Amino acid sequence: MSSSAHDPDTTRTRWAIAFDADGGEADGGQCARVADAARAAGVRDLVLLAHTAHNDAETTADVDARFHALFTDGTADGGPGLVSVHWPGMRFGPEPGLTDATEAALRRTFPGQDQLIADLRSLVDERPRQFSAVDDVGMLLRRLVEEPLHAPAxxxxxxxxxxxxxxxxxxxxxxxxxxxxxxxARALEQAQEEAERAEQRPERIEQPGRGPEAPTVSKHGTLTEAETAGPRPADAPTDWLARPDPLTPSARPFGSAESERALDRLWDGAHQLLCQVVSYAVRRRAGMIGEGGLAPALGQLAEALPDTRIHLVGHGAGARLVAYAARGLKEATGGPASVTLLQAALSHFAFAAHLPQQMRGGGALAGVAQSVAGPVVCAYSHHDRELGLLFPLASRMIGESPSLVGADRLWGALGYDGVQGVDGCPTLTLADALAEDALPSSGYVSVDASAVVRGGVPPQGAHFDVFHPELARLVLAAGRIER
Structure with missing residues (x-):
């Protein structure tokens, strides 16, 4: 556990617990010390916050402080105790190249791969004028993130x-x-063009199609989803992403000038491929740490603090971490009192009991709400380009059937269009969700936070625009926490 510290602007105490890359506790006594400190402070509600991992301790501390400030009213008494969940990962900035700081973060995230990372940076920075060099990037990235089939991750x-x-x-x-x-490269180009024409993609609501005349595929959905009424995702950030045909490459040109233009596009795409492959590995790690590390820690806290309600809050990949922690508690006692996911880097079908595009099987997190005493609140924004555009492209799996549906629909993100494929899941605007007793007492609920989560530069868009008091109020409302 990080030493108990006081927010410099308030008298509110905050704590931290940390995990290593395998989900082990960085300090075996940290949960006991958090429990002792929370008990001494008379905390009735304990909020654990896991954000997208950052590249250095200074940035992590700054993000912790900004999140915690949202819950602070300047008083010493009352309100929840705040615990940061620290875990090893990283994020990329909007700059097109790799900085020294980013390379250092890669080395921390993938220890023992220094030479491979140096080779990757050399290729992405120098952009050699051969098509084969682009292929080398793919080979190096596979080596960087590959895991044996029997590995926990x-x-x-x-x-x-x-x-x-x-x-x-x-x-x-x-x-x-x-x-x-x-x-x-093509998706980023078209997204930029369309972003200049439209600021927001409105959500759609469809009625179920029933009877012999009903179509087997909804207007914008997939297969059996036509039988379910409710929210549908926003239109794709680019029309091209929504197309159902395979995302095939252009032929390699032979002319000198044309080859140069094609290579420039490929190198732009290669940088984004690096970002997305690393982000995929970080998300994979988040799930493992959540279920294998945070879930047991929550059990320890619940046992040590039987009269304290524990709430989970996650942002981005951190939302994936806390969601899998809740899954790890399905067979345990002392589950969280509420779960709030902000711009979650999760599939929008993660909670579905049945995946619309498959004959059997559900999402990896189906049934998680049963282990949560209160609601599972999923806040999303149509301004999140990281999740609306890049996530579906990066998430496409081997063996998909592209003729059925566009990539945005099948591989869409929870943080872009909310919960999909779950019967009876309501969708509320953020303003409506903050009305008294508007949130359900249990089950899933999607909250459209596009009204406040809207600022950010390409290619991530508004993915990191989550420091708003309205979102802190959403967390408090979800947990029925008195400030």
Whole structure:
């Protein structure tokens, strides 16, 4: 546990617990010390916050402080205790190249791979004028993140399958590297063009199709989803992403000028491929740490603090971490009092009992709400380009059937369009969700936070725009926490 510290702007005490890359506790006594400190402070509600991992301790501390400040009213008494969940990972900035700080973060995230990381940086920075050099990037990335099938992390490759279905790595690790880089480059170009024409993609609500005249595929959905009424995702950030045909590459040109233009596009895509492959590995790790590390820690806290309600909050990959922690408590006692996911880097079908595009099996997190005493609140925004555009491209799996549905629909993210495939899951605007007693007392609920989560530069868009008092109020409302 990090030493108990006081927020410099308030008298509110905050704590931290940390995990290593395998989900082990960085300090075996940290949960006991948090419990002792919370008991001494008379805390009735304990909020554990896991954000997307950052590249250095200074940034992590700053993000912790910004999150905690949202829950602070300047008083010493009352309100929840706040615990940061620290775990090893990283994020990329919007800059097109790799900085020294980013390379250092890669070395921390993938220890023992220094030479491979140096080779990757050399290729992405120098952009050699050969198509074969782009293919080398794909080879190096596969070596960087590959895991043996029996490795613990391999069980968290996707959110799109329960124990009935095998795990599968995304197609970007196995498809032609030029193919994948072309896809990223083209999607980013079209997204930028469309972003200049429209700021927001409205959500759609569809009525179920029933009877012999009903279509087997909904207007914008997949197969049996036509039988379910409710929210549908926003339109894709690019029309091209929503197309059902395979994302095939262009032929390699022979002319000198044309070849140069094609290579420039491929290298733009190669940088984004690097970002997304690393992000995939970090998300995979988040699931493993959540279920194998945080879940047992929550059990210890619940046992030590029987009169304290524990609430889980996660942002981005951190939302994946806390969601899998809740899954790890399905067979245990002392589950969380509420779970709030902000811009979650999870499949929007993760909680579905039945995946619309498959004959059997559900999402990896189906049934998680049963282990949560209160609601599972999923806040999302249509301004999140990281999840609306890049996540579905990066998540496509080997063996998909592209003729059925566009990549945005099948591989869409929870943080872009909310919970999908769960009967009876309401969708509320953020303003409506903050009305008194508006949130359900249990089960799943999607909250459209696009009104406040909207600021950010390409290619991530609003993915990191989560420091808003309205979102802190959403957490408090979900947990029925008195401030």
């Amino acid at each position: 391999a069980a968290y490759a996707t959110d799109m399958g329960d124990e009935l279905l095998p795990q599968s790595d995304p197609a970007m690790l196995f498809d032609s590297t030029s193919h994948v880089c072309e896809g990223f």
